[in-house]
Amino acid sequence: MWPEGYGKRVLETVDSSNAEAARIALGLAGPEWILALSQSAARGRRGRPWVMPAGNFAATLVMRPGEAPEVVALRSFVAALALFDAFEAVTGTAAGLALKWPNDVLMNGGKVAGILLESLGGPGGHLAIGIGVNLIAAPGAAQVEPGALAPVSVLGETGKRVTPEAMLEALAAAYAAREQSFVTYGFAPIRAAWLERAARLGEVITARTGREEVTGTFETVDEQGNLVLKTPEARRAIAAADVFF
Known part of the structure; x- marks a missing residue:
């Protein structure tokens, strides 16, 4: 079920969902999800290009949190937990899932999803939480930096074909629940839940x-x-x- 209070727009094609978030932020009355079915200029952390074959997932949640920047930044953990929950919902299992600091989700040891937080308009402004998921296909080894984890896809690892729309439904519901916990109880329960799912803790x-x-x-x-x-x-x-x- 779509979470109350969250908007949704689905775009057939756009340069990037985070860029679209920056364009529409000031006109929004509340948080809104932007799903891009095709992106021409997607990017990841540190400005790296994000490869997006057709059928993969690219979405951005744009919101105006209002807390201090250091608190706002903790939403990378909120988003990571929501992604973990969403993967469990769409695949039916949490087996093989783990969270990699600072903002990746792993499936069977490979990177299946990444998160990119961008501040729009400085302190007190809007926040864009960009999320990319390899639903159908993963980039080849030549497209990632040396030493990085090999990318994997949901289809390749589980045999399940998940549509971007179905992923968004699961993710929006999961994020709303984790966000409510974060604003109500602070970072402590989010941190504890994240650590329970952390990859390579103690190693x-x-x-x-x-x-x-x-x-x-x-x-x-x-x-x-x-x-x-x-x-x-x-x-x-x-x-x-x-x-x-």
């Missing part, structure tokens, strides 16, 4: 920031959403990085 991983590479044991995610690694020298809290297994 040695590598985080690459723009300046350095840190390898250590993935200890936790702290109350600010930072990745906490235990290294031989010290305990490190990392705010932003790409993680490699």
